[in-house]
Amino acid sequence: MTTLHSTAEPGTSAVDGLGAEYQPFDHHGMYDFFARARTAEPVFFCPEINYWVVTRREDILPLLQDAERMSAEIALAPATPLSPEATAILKTGMTAEPTQVNCDPPKHTRIRAVAGRFLNMKRYASLEPEIRRLAREALDELEASQDRGQVDLVADLVYEFPARVLFLLMGIPVEDAPKIKTWADYRLLMTFGNLSPEEQTRGARDMVAYWQYCVDLVSDRNAKPQDDYASFLIEHRHQAEPPLSDNEVTSLVFGLLLAGHETTTNLSANALLALLTHRDSWQAICKDKSAIPAAVEEVLRFASSVVCWRRRPRIDIDVCGVPIPAGSNILLALGSANYDEDIFPEPDRFDISRTNAREHLSFGRGTHFCIGAPLARLELTVLLEEITARFPDVALIEDQTPEYIRTIAFRGPKRLFATLR
Ligand code: HEM
Incomplete structure (x- = not known):
């Protein structure tokens, strides 16, 4: 295929083509835009965020799988540069270090081996009865909130439910859900969004409070082990060489306390x-x-909650005929790969009988493949089983246009108004 691509170097604003048009924080019309990109300009440079954007599945897959040439170190870098004030608050208030999603081998390999002994299919499956109990409780609360005539399926159902599920693994009391959700919302926007400097200051304070919560949790589990993730990491820290430090354990807890519920809420x-x-x-x-x-599986393909992910090449590379220099920022448009017509015929059609939906890239691939994928699938399966049994007539209020959270990577409606019967 002939490809047109931008001639500009990263950091310059003289970009023609789709790079000038791409709106990285706006998810309305995103899938149509990517469809055009896959045909006309599969790799383009977006000056607004200083990222090369890769849109075709056949180009994205090898980059995800190539941990040797492609670093994951920028996975959690702020998408919008932070203000000096926010930077200072974070620098003095927290010491989080790369441990998983933004950590490269060999450190990543050493840490994932221990984390994976706790976060695995067997443990997730053992939680199913508790997940079902939590789903039923969430539906009770949803029913109670319909006094207002209508419900918001986001605020009244899926906002806290995934956090409560994750808390089963983390040994966190359910009463802490509201504050952890607020901290996590801010952390998400600090990392992937474009907050104003004032909002960044608030976000930085929240992140420090969030970090301190994790420091206290790990210190508590050091003193009084429980049956939870932090206690497991502490108990098995010597299975890593060198052993996991307290700061690494805290960073792992801090990481999971975002990855494990913002994704599934959306x-x-x-x-x-x-x-x-x-x-x-x-x-x-x-x-x-x-x-x-x-x-x-079709929802994961058609409307994933993670539509872009990031990598940085260690050497100069060529993607679909476009030279990308070592050290550049690359945005892998996973959501675009999931609509790639080479793999998914009629990709715009939502088809729950599609036989190859599982070929989506929503959980990544390779070294960093999502460690929570089986839990995400289980949680959504249980929630759908319960809601379809109890409220088969639930219907969205007509004529609402969903407003999406504004980030370069996460996609989900902020509100979904519905009636239950
Ligand atoms: C719909 C839900 C979810 C989506 C779409 C999702 C997506 C992703 C993606 C795209 C990655 C990065 C893959 C890469 O860099 O190649 C990732 C990594 C990760 N996810 Fe998820 N995730 C979801 C749910 C969860 C849940 C429920 C948990 C925890 C129980 C979780 C924990 C993690 C962790 C710890 C990593 C880092 C793995 C590593 O680097 O070794 N995720 N996820």
Whole structure:
């Protein structure tokens, strides 16, 4: 294919083509934009964020899988440069270090080996009865909130539920959910969004409070071990060589306390939006529960909560004919890969009987493949089983245009107004 691409170097603003048009924080029309990019300019440079954007699955996949040439160190770098005030607050208030998603081998390998002994399929599966109990409780609360005539499926259902599930692994009391969700929201926007300097100051304070919460949790588990993630890491720290330090354990807890619920909150909201706007699919899963796992996979393809992820090449590379210098920032448009017509015929069609939906890249691939993928699938499956059984007639209020959170990577509606019956 002939490719047109920007001739500008990173950091310059003289960019022609799609790089000048791309709105990295705005998810309306994102899939249509990427469809154009895959055909006309599959790799382009976006000066607004100083990133090269890669849109075709066949280009994204090898980059995800190449941990030798591609560093993950920028995975959690602020997408918008932080103000001096926010930087100072973070510098004095926290000592988080790369341990997983933004950490490269060999350190990543050493740490993931221990974390993976706790975060695995067997443990997630053992939580299923508790996840179901939490889903039923969340639906009780949803029903109670319909006094107002309508409900918001985000605020009243999927906002806290995934955090409460994650807390089962972390040994955190459910009462802490509201403050942890607020801290996590800010952390997400500090890392992937474009907050104003004033908002960054507030966000930095929240991140420090969040970090301190994790420091206290790890110190508590050092003194009084429980059956939870931090206690497991402390107990098994010597299985890593050198052993896991307290700061590494705290960084792992800090990392999971974001990755483990912001992702699933947004995925669940995307799932409800997709299924309720494709009523035939909703009715199909109401009628036949066994269709739910395939529906979950199609939601992950059609409306993932993580639509872009980041890498930095260690050497000069060539992607689809476009030279990208070592040390550049690269945004891998996972959401675009999930609509790549070379793999997914009629990608705009939401089709819960699609046989290859699992080929999506929503959980990444290779060294950093999402360690929580089985939990995310399980949580959404249980939630859908419960809500379809209890509220099969739930319907979105007509004529609402979902407003999306503004980040370069996470995608999910802020509100979804609905009636239950
Ligand atoms: C819909 C839900 C989720 C999505 C879309 C998602 C997506 C991702 C993506 C794209 C990555 C990076 C892959 C890469 O760099 O190649 C990742 C990594 C990770 N995810 Fe998830 N995730 C989800 C849920 C979860 C949950 C529930 C947990 C925790 C229980 C979790 C924990 C992690 C961790 C710890 C990593 C870092 C893995 C590593 O670098 O070794 N995620 N996830």
